[in-house]
Amino acid sequence: MSVRAVELFARWLAGDRIAISSRRMLLVVFAISVASLAYSIKILREATRPLIQSEAPPPLPPDHGDVRFGVPLTTRKAVFTELAKQEPASRAKGHQAFPGPELDWSAEDHRAGFERKSVAAAMARHKLSMTQVYLILDEGIRQHWAGPDGEPLRPTTVPLHPRRKY
Amino acid sequence: MSARDRVRLGDRLLGFFGVRLAIFVIAAQAFLPGVLLDPAYKVAYYHDEHHDIVHEEAARMAVVDDHQLPAYNPYFCGGIVELSNAPSNVLAPDFLLRIVYGTLVGRRLTVLLFVLLGMEGCFRYARKNGASAIGGAMAGVAFATSGHFVSLLGWGWVFMFNYNLVPWVMLSFENGLRKKWWIIAGGFFLAWLVLGGGTYVVPYTGLVLLLLVLYETARAVFRRNERVTCIRGDEIVPWYRPALTLAGMGIVALGLSAIRVFPLIHLLLTHSRPVMQKDATKPLSLLAMLALPKEHASSIAGAGDFYVGLYVCVLAVVALVFLDKRAIKLWAFALFFAVLACGEFIEHSPYALMRKLPLFSQLRFPDRMATLSALFLALAASFAITKIEDALPRFSDWCWPRLRRCKRFARRITLPEEPWLPLRVVVTLAAFGVAAYVAKISAADVVAHNAIGRGSLYVMDAPQRVTEPFQQSRGNRWDAHVWPFVNKGSLHCFEEHQLFESPNLRGDLEHEEYGAPGADTTVERIRWSPHEIVLKVHSNGPGRFLVNQNHSDAWKTDTGELGSDGGLISVQVPAGDHVVTLTYSDWRVRLGALVTFATVLAIAIAGGKRLRKKGIAFVRWFRVLP
Numbered sequence: 001m002s003v004r005a006v007e008l009f010a011r012w013l014a015g016d017r018i019a020i021s022s023r024r025m026l027l028v029v030f031a032i033s034v035a036s037l038a039y040s041i042k043i044l045r046e047a048t049r050p051l052i053q054s055e056a057p058p059p060l061p062p063d064h065g066d067v068r069f070g071v072p073l074t075t076r077k078a079v080f081t082e083l084a085k086q087e088p089a090s091r092a093k094g095h096q097a098f099p100g101p102e103l104d105w106s107a108e109d110h111r112a113g114f115e116r117k118s119v120a121a122a123m124a125r126h127k128l129s130m131t132q133v134y135l136i137l138d139e140g141i142r143q144h145w146a147g148p149d150g151e152p153l154r155p156t157t158v159p160l161h162p163r164r165k166y
Numbered sequence: 167m168s169a170r171d172r173v174r175l176g177d178r179l180l181g182f183f184g185v186r187l188a189i190f191v192i193a194a195q196a197f198l199p200g201v202l203l204d205p206a207y208k209v210a211y212y213h214d215e216h217h218d219i220v221h222e223e224a225a226r227m228a229v230v231d232d233h234q235l236p237a238y239n240p241y242f243c244g245g246i247v248e249l250s251n252a253p254s255n256v257l258a259p260d261f262l263l264r265i266v267y268g269t270l271v272g273r274r275l276t277v278l279l280f281v282l283l284g285m286e287g288c289f290r291y292a293r294k295n296g297a298s299a300i301g302g303a304m305a306g307v308a309f310a311t312s313g314h315f316v317s318l319l320g321w322g323w324v325f326m327f328n329y330n331l332v333p334w335v336m337l338s339f340e341n342g343l344r345k346k347w348w349i350i351a352g353g354f355f356l357a358w359l360v361l362g363g364g365t366y367v368v369p370y371t372g373l374v375l376l377l378l379v380l381y382e383t384a385r386a387v388f389r390r391n392e393r394v395t396c397i398r399g400d401e402i403v404p405w406y407r408p409a410l411t412l413a414g415m416g417i418v419a420l421g422l423s424a425i426r427v428f429p430l431i432h433l434l435l436t437h438s439r440p441v442m443q444k445d446a447t448k449p450l451s452l453l454a455m456l457a458l459p460k461e462h463a464s465s466i467a468g469a470g471d472f473y474v475g476l477y478v479c480v481l482a483v484v485a486l487v488f489l490d491k492r493a494i495k496l497w498a499f500a501l502f503f504a505v506l507a508c509g510e511f512i513e514h515s516p517y518a519l520m521r522k523l524p525l526f527s528q529l530r531f532p533d534r535m536a537t538l539s540a541l542f543l544a545l546a547a548s549f550a551i552t553k554i555e556d557a558l559p560r561f562s563d564w565c566w567p568r569l570r571r572c573k574r575f576a577r578r579i580t581l582p583e584e585p586w587l588p589l590r591v592v593v594t595l596a597a598f599g600v601a602a603y604v605a606k607i608s609a610a611d612v613v614a615h616n617a618i619g620r621g622s623l624y625v626m627d628a629p630q631r632v633t634e635p636f637q638q639s640r641g642n643r644w645d646a647h648v649w650p651f652v653n654k655g656s657l658h659c660f661e662e663h664q665l666f667e668s669p670n671l672r673g674d675l676e677h678e679e680y681g682a683p684g685a686d687t688t689v690e691r692i693r694w695s696p697h698e699i700v701l702k703v704h705s706n707g708p709g710r711f712l713v714n715q716n717h718s719d720a721w722k723t724d725t726g727e728l729g730s731d732g733g734l735i736s737v738q739v740p741a742g743d744h745v746v747t748l749t750y751s752d753w754r755v756r757l758g759a760l761v762t763f764a765t766v767l768a769i770a771i772a773g774g775k776r777l778r779k780k781g782i783a784f785v786r787w788f789r790v791l792p
Contacts, residue, residue: 007587014590015172015559023791036184044191047202048278051271054206059631069632109643112658116644131630134648138639142674155674157640157658159667159733160243 215322284330353418421765668733
């Protein structure tokens with residue numbers, strides 16, 4: 001490196017204003033820009049690699065025989081019965097917390113909150129995924145499987161009516 | 167050459183975009199290990215994350231699988247508006263990441279994108295206002311990793327990460343006072359906010375812009391008689407220019423986001439967002455939210471919720487003590503938002519008055535405005551770093567002439583007028599080192615306290631896919647993310663606006679399209695997509711069939727007449743066999759799309775011409791270089 005280049009670098013380091021006065025100088029600046037950008041892109045790629053390269057969870061296996069969503073009928077019935085058993089109590093708690101027709105949606109929402117907990121319990125007990133448990137509940141409602149009182153679960157919900165205060 | 171005229175070493179190094187991007191990525195990695203390294207397809211526990219996933223996945227499927235504009239979402243509430251839904255972000259530029267990488271991975275990448283954008287935006291804004299690069303970088307890291315973003319992630323409100331665009335809007339406005347292309351950039355960032363579902367961020371940004379307009383107008387009025395040397399693009403503008411710049415940005419933003427704004431205005435005017443709650447935060451609590459980390463939350467409620475760093479707050483005070491004009495402006499802005507963030511803490515508080523305005527009356531939780539206080543405090547702190555960085559070279563400049571005049575030295579050695587080059591290098595390196603160290607510990611303090619640890623956020627297993635024809639189910643909004651992946655709609659749902667949902671929707675139907683009771687009509691589904699349903703209908707005599715989705719004026723039929731039956735889609739058909747196509751098509755979306763397309767086209771043409779001119783100028787300049 002020539003003495004002039006060292007001096008130029010020292011002046012640059014010391015903060016002197018140095019105009020780009022030659023193509024060679026422009027190329028040096030350009031090379032530094034490109035190199036630093038390439039390095040930053042490299043670490044950006046490394047940072048995002050675990051996300052981008054991870055595999056999506058496999059879809060549920062296709063139905064065959066009495067197995068749906070990868071779960072045999074007896075287990076599905078057992079899961080549904082457990083969930084259905086909780087529903088009357090959940091409904092009652094919902095109406096207790098949010099009484100009156102104005103709060104009907106909130107009561108239903110409260111019931112659904114309890115259902116979420118029942119689903120989590122069923123997942124743990126039967127070693128099933130959340131998707132499987134909800135699909136079983138949906139199947140039971142759709143097929144009108146009997147609930148604890150011998151009646152099928154209600155297939156409808158209360159139309160959306162958000163509260164004014166949360 | 168005095169220290170004022172010299173370029174700081176930090177400014178030189180961080181002037182390379184690649185260098186600061188590398189620093190920002192490293193900071194973002196330290197802030198987001200839970201986001202970047204936890205299993206990509208897991209989801210957070212909080213139900214709002216699940217709601218957002220329903221909307222985003224429904225929109226992604228409409229775009230990717232059916233090549234449709236996601237104007238409608240049949241997967242929630244029995245069918246509701248999508249792109250005009252207030253928090254919807256399906257047309258925001260960052261939604262492309264969901265399109266390319268899928269909803270769950272795309273959401274995490276969006277978080278990273280916004281954090282990096284926030285850092286760079288703050289950096290540029292601080293630099294524009296005269297802060298050193300090290301100060302600007304510190305402000306960027308402190309703001310983009312501040313406490314509110316941690317809460318936002320916990321709630322799953324990725325769309326609210328567009329707070330990180332606020333510094334870009336501010337930068338565009340200030341540059342737009344003198345350069346018209348920045349007005350277009352400002353319009354673009356404003357449009358991004360609108361398209362990105364900025365329920366809160368858009369009105370807050372409106373307030374920021376109002377403050378900037380007032381400040382710049384006052385500046386123009388009071389400084390109009392001054393003669394200012396124009397070396398940094400800081401020449402005085404006419405008093406009306408700030409308002410004109412804002413108007414220009416607004417017009418560009420409206421043009422770019424018309425596709426969402428037109429139907430959104432209709433939604434806001436016709437559907438209420440019931441809000442009736444009083445929120446108040448004590449000023450001391452707010453201070454704790456900003457300046458104390460979460461560890462103190464047990465002793466002071468809310469501590470750490472908006473944590474922007476104790477060191478950063480101290481530095482911001484230091485900048486104020488030095489009476490730095492730019493820091494005073496930023497402090498004034500920070501205090502403005504802090505007072506509003508306290509909500510209705512006293513009778514007739516500023517927030518209570520502000521809530522009388524149309525758009526602001528629908529907002530809750532004023533403490534969220536503390537995010538902007540955090541932004542302005544971080545920016546003010548950057549000027550303290552600048553002072554620190556400049557102190558040593560200025561001290562050296564102050565000493566040198568005195569040393570030259572000192573007789574003891576003058577007898578032995580003749581000192582040059584300028585300090586020796588090696589001495590100047592040492593002073594510059596020392597100043598750089600001290601400023602970088604203070605900036606590093608300040609930024610590291612914020613990152614370390616707010617970092618999202620592995621396994622702390624994404625604790626629920628990924629939803630699994632099932633390929634089945636679309637059906638409505640009773641569903642459950644608390645785990646709403648499950649339903650679109652199994653191609654089912656969740657009738658049980660939640661929206662902030664009082665959107666219509668038919669009481670006659672059912673989650674136990676064998677077929678979602680069926681002959682109406684009493685009509686001798688049979689229906690068979692040929693093809694289903696969110697915005698177009700093709701059916702084979704047979705009717706002995708004039709008949710009618712129903713679709714298990716909410717009726718809306720945007721639904722059209724190519725055969726017979728479409729109406730509502732108890733809120734469900736009902737179609738009257740003549741006798742015979744028909745192939746009936748039902749289409750969801752909102753004229754407001756179509757009109758908005760036309761305006762958006764025309765605006766994009768106009769900007770692209772003008773931008774192309776400008777790029778060409780710049781290219782030619784560069785080639786000419788390159789040719790004259792030796």
